[in-house]
Amino acid sequence: MPDTAPPEAPAPDMPVLTIGLADGVLAFRGRLTIARLSETERQLHELLAPVPGPLLIDLSGVTRIDTVGSWMVHRLLRERPGSRLTGASADAERLLAEVAAADRPCDMRPVQQPFWARELGRLGLYVITFWQSILALLDFIGLTIISAVRAVASGRGVRWQAVGAQMEQVGVNALGIIGLMSFLIGIVLAQQGAVQLRAFGAEMFVINLVGRATFRELGILLTAIMVAGRSASAFAAQIGSMKLAEEVDAMRTIGLDPIEVLVLPRTIALILMMPLLAFYASLMAILGGGLFTWVDLGIPPATFVQRLREVVPMSDFWIGMSKAPVFGAIIAIIGCHQGFQVTGNAESVGQRTTQAVVEAIFMVIVLDAIFAVFFTALGLD
Known part of the structure; x- marks a missing residue:
């Protein structure tokens, strides 16, 4: 009789993310990563829409967090002044600090300067570049x-x-x-x-x-x-x-x-x-x-x-x-x-x-x- 390979064991289910809200405490459990971005956004919207004011965000049950997850937490802290964070691991705190440091406003378009100021700046740059070229050549x-x-x-x-x-x-x-x-x-x-x-x-x-x-x-x-x-x-x-x-x-x-x-x-x-x-x-x-x-x-x-x-x-x-x-x-x-x-x-x-x-x-x-x-x-x- 031909040998038959044993059936492969099913892969263990990936840990899912659960979000709970009770008495102003928003608790995350599982993997707070980009893989569940759309679902996490939807759940947060449903839970937090009727609840204004600051929150206590509990990350003690988070098994893994990436940059996208850190950004969602940072956005909650920014949009709800007075909110606090608890239960975050050292890696999560470091990632949240890096995300917060990178959250700076930027201009989508360059600031328009007056024509005379722009041309005067270009002329000054040309003069400086020319002088530097002369010195380098000498x-x-x-x-x-x-x-x-x-x-x-x-x-x-x-x-x-x-x-x-x-x-x-x-x-x-x-x-x-x-x-x-x-x-x-x-x-x-x-x-x-x-x-x-x-x-x-x-x-x-x-x-x-x-x-x-x-x-x-x-x-x-x-x-x-x-x-x-x-x-x-x-x-x-x-x-x-x-x-x-x-x-x-x-x-x-x-x-x-x-x-x-x-x-x-x-x-x-x-x-x-x-x-x-x-x-x-x-x-x-x-x-x-x-x-x-x-x-x-x-x-x-x-x-x-x-x-x-x-x-x-x-x-x-x-x-x-x-x-x-x-x-x-x-x-x-x-x-x-x-x-x-x-x-x-x-x-x-x-x-x-x-x-x-x-x-x-x-x-x-x-x-x-x-x-x-x-x-x-x-x-x-």
């Missing part, structure tokens, strides 16, 4: 300089292999986009200048405009803006991703300085490559402007080059090249600094990458304005 610049001095003094030196790899990324791989952009800018600058100067019969001065503007300002400024959008964002995303993956912490654990390993090679690479990129961009802009003057104005290339040599002083070239290393250093440091500020999740990487580009372009333009005032004060107009 602190990071100092930390980078200290790390560079420490690396040289300790004999470790600079990681030139990493510098070479970064030079390829930020310099060689950027030649295409920077060259195309500069070439088109040169054409646009020559075309717009020719439109304005043609009314005075001074088309020849287009060469002056293209030459001086390119070598002195536009060549380095546009290159710095392109590098800021390309390299600052890349530095922030790379270091930010490494920080999320805890690779930066791993470097510190094995005794490596993240500033020395990650920041110095990128900074040195941009300092070395920015003058070369600026010179290349200036040549491409001159080429674009010369091509336009040849095609549209009929000025042959030999005349264009000869005129360019006459009207563009070497001081313009050296002024433009002197800005390049400074722009490269500030772009690299801002990108790396924002990368180290990444916290939490991948969304922070996107936010810091965007902020790196915005800050780098802003600082490039500010520094360019400072350089313009400085060189004008020196008489190098």
Whole structure:
């Protein structure tokens, strides 16, 4: 005969909750939990509707109480002033105290402020955030300089292999986009200048405009803006991703300085490559402007080059090249600094990458304005 399994024993009934009211004493017996919330609410309403005034709430018969049960008891104490509690265990008293501490009024909607107060508060927050960002950036610049001095003094030196790899990324791989952009800018600058100067019969001065503007300002400024959008964002995303993956912490654990390993090679690479990129961009802009003057104005290339040599002083070239290393250093440091500020999740990487580009372009333009005032004060107009 086949074996037959013995019937399973029925599960014991779960303890039910009973509520009694006699002589102003409300007594609970059983489990005061969320499992019987709707039934408990109904019983309390039926029992307490005809009985006003304070109550003595007896919890001596409660075998278990959770947050919902504690909230029902706390609400009874709050809605019926003068009510008292008795028979509560230590755990029940602790839970009731936590529920009472959390019972605070809150605004469902934010308090509406006047427009001027709201905008003034936003402006103050922007100023504070901007000042904190400047201080943090200055602190990071100092930390980078200290790390560079420490690396040289300790004999470790600079990681030139990493510098070479970064030079390829930020310099060689950027030649295409920077060259195309500069070439088109040169054409646009020559075309717009020719439109304005043609009314005075001074088309020849287009060469002056293209030459001086390119070598002195536009060549380095546009290159710095392109590098800021390309390299600052890349530095922030790379270091930010490494920080999320805890690779930066791993470097510190094995005794490596993240500033020395990650920041110095990128900074040195941009300092070395920015003058070369600026010179290349200036040549491409001159080429674009010369091509336009040849095609549209009929000025042959030999005349264009000869005129360019006459009207563009070497001081313009050296002024433009002197800005390049400074722009490269500030772009690299801002990108790396924002990368180290990444916290939490991948969304922070996107936010810091965007902020790196915005800050780098802003600082490039500010520094360019400072350089313009400085060189004008020196008489190098």
